[in-house]
Amino acid sequence: MSFKDKNILVIGGSSGIGHQLISTLQSNGANIYTASRNKAADWHDEVNYLQMDVLENVNDLAPFLPDTLHGLVYSVGSINLKPFTRLIEADLIRDFQLNVIGAAMVIQQALKPLKATGAASIVLISSVAARTGMGFHTSISAAKAGLEGFAVALAAELSGQSIRVNVVAPSLTDTPLSANLLSSEEKRQASAKRHPIGRFGTASDISSAITFLLSEQSSWITGQVIAVDGGMGSLRTNL
Numbered sequence: 001m002s003f004k005d006k007n008i009l010v011i012g013g014s015s016g017i018g019h020q021l022i023s024t025l026q027s028n029g030a031n032i033y034t035a036s037r038n039k040a041a042d043w044h045d046e047v048n049y050l051q052m053d054v055l056e057n058v059n060d061l062a063p064f065l066p067d068t069l070h071g072l073v074y075s076v077g078s079i080n081l082k083p084f085t086r087l088i089e090a091d092l093i094r095d096f097q098l099n100v101i102g103a104a105m106v107i108q109q110a111l112k113p114l115k116a117t118g119a120a121s122i123v124l125i126s127s128v129a130a131r132t133g134m135g136f137h138t139s140i141s142a143a144k145a146g147l148e149g150f151a152v153a154l155a156a157e158l159s160g161q162s163i164r165v166n167v168v169a170p171s172l173t174d175t176p177l178s179a180n181l182l183s184s185e186e187k188r189q190a191s192a193k194r195h196p197i198g199r200f201g202t203a204s205d206i207s208s209a210i211t212f213l214l215s216e217q218s219s220w221i222t223g224q225v226i227a228v229d230g231g232m233g234s235l236r237t238n239l
Contacts, residue, residue, distance in 0.1 A: 002029055003030035009069055016177055017075050022047065033048045037051065054106060062110070070214075072122045087139055099147050123166055123167070124147055124168075128169055128227065131225075132232065151166070164222035166225075170228050175203055195229070209226060
């Protein structure tokens with residue numbers, strides 16, 4: 001898939017899925033704009049970087065962006081796993097701010113250059129936990145379910161302006177964010193066995209799906225939540 005002369009914004013590209021996505025898109029010719037709290041040491045010099053925390057202030061984003069923007073990926077999230085009885089109001093608020101409000105504020109800042117292309121794509125990242133009941137996931141599941149509802153409504157609203165909005169919903173993926181869940185060989189084997197396909201995900205698995213949704217090959221796909229989860233959300237193989 002060629003992204004030659006395409007401008008793509010990745011929010012949260014310094015590690016994990018976003019980092020892999022930037023590498024994939026650059027290898028296919030994309031011009032990368034990225035905003036995150038930290039800068040990755042191995043980014044190519046051509047990466048346009050803005051230091052930004054989505055929980056604080058995103059107003060510097062609009063002047064940082066080019067006149068046209070062909071794609072936007074919000075690769076920011078959290079894994080806040082606690083028993084329900086230990087959740088406090090701040091946990092729920094932070095997860096919602098990071099996953100939903102942050103995405104909304106970023107998209108507002110980027111709407112003008114997205115509209116200017118005449119055919120743009122927004123991709124958000126949810127979780128298998130938004131639709132599959134899992135213990136200790138109440139806060140993050142609520143936030144990700146909110147993100148999915150937001151995305152579908154936004155897809156309807158922006159469809160007349162040729163801006164597509166889709167969501168990728170992964171299961172457990174081997175990234176720095178999930179390091180504690182995969183911190184031993186025993187945990188890694190147990191996590192792999194929980195997935196019908198027999199393994200947990202990689203950053204490349206998720207970035208490949210995102211790349212497709214950014215590309216012209218997916219130009220008739222919008223308003224969808226696409227599971228990239230090794231079958232976790234829909235298959236039961238150990239009955």
